[in-house]
Amino acid sequence: MTGVGKFLAIWNRLAKSSCPRCSSCPVEDHLHVPRCSAPTAAAEWSKRHLAFRTWMQTQQTAPEIEAFLFDYLKTVRQPSLGVPTVRAWSRHPHLFRSAISSQATLGAQGLLEGLVSPNWRHLQALHFSYIGSKKSANLWASRLIQQLIRIGHYMWKDRNRLAHSEDSSWYTARKREIDIGIREQFAMGLMDIPPHSQYLFRDSRDTVLNKSLKDCQHWLRLVSRERAINRRSLARQRQMIFDLARPANPTSTRTTGASP
Ligand SMILES: [Zn+2]
Known part of the structure; x- marks a missing residue:
């Protein structure tokens, strides 16, 4: 990711590399953008987080996948929550546990970068089959990745909107x-x-x-x-x-x- 304050500072050595939205981050990097504590960042995150859950519901996502991914995304901004203890029931508990385990290895930040466990796709294929849907799990997985990457993109846009506002x-x-x-x-x-x-x-x-x-x-x-x-x-x-x-x-x- 280019253009973030740290790199701008390196480029011209005249730039101020602190976050344009909050004053708590002296050196802004790509990890800070979705984690910024500024009110606009918190509001944007909340909006995108909820929109992601709505998207999963409209795509007939398996309930246990929806529950886990929604909760795990919270740890991007609240790492102390840790990997969620999933109470959601699954028809395929072994596969579900494997998916959680491999996603935990990739990390919550991985979600924002489109790094998702392939086990989600297997689990979703079984769910589509169970509910009699002809939808493609491959397509579902591809769109899931797009949705997750888009969350980071929206956080970046919010950051830029404030950075380029002459009132800031x-x-x-x-x-x-x-x-x-x-x-x-x-x-x-x-x-x-x-x-x-x-x-x-x-x-x-x-x-x-x-x-x-x-x-x-x-x-x-x-x-x-x-x-x-x-x-x-x-x-x-x-x-x-x-x-x-x-x-x-x-x-x-x-x-x-x-x-x-
Ligand atoms: Zn910030």
Whole structure:
């Protein structure tokens, strides 16, 4: 997963990598996104968690599978709950226990990444057969994975919605940092900027500063990169000129006829 705060911070070293939704996470990574404690994140999770159960019901999911997956998903945000003690009755207790055991190995985070035990599909096939349904368990399993991955996607969208809202304190703080970088680049001027990239300075400083955060980040990333590349190139050229101009080292000259 790219774009999460930790990676943004690595890319441009100017970014604030804390979570845009809460203040409790100094370094945001992909594991934090579905676990964020912010009210909007909690509300989004609750909504998606319930929608997942509704989806399982509409797809005639075996009751014991529905009970387990719904409860196990809770542990993403409440790990202290542990693997649920399943009270749901199953016509295939051995297979059900195997499915729980293998899903516990894959972990609750695995669910959000589409890592589900193949035993669920076997159990669901037996359930379809029992209720006389002609539905495909393979298709059911494929859609189950899609639904689970979609939960993580919705959590990510909620995070981005807040991060890109100009009203959020995170947006304001981040824009301030990027603006400092832009001012520094204008202060340095066109020196070290190769001719083919000087168009980036065609707009005035204030015009660039008034662009959106996304556009400002893009501008700063381009200019920083071009300046760094050109500086390295000029340093190499200076070193070559210096090496050519330097007199040959007399100690490296081979002497002849001086046997001990
Ligand atoms: Zn957070």
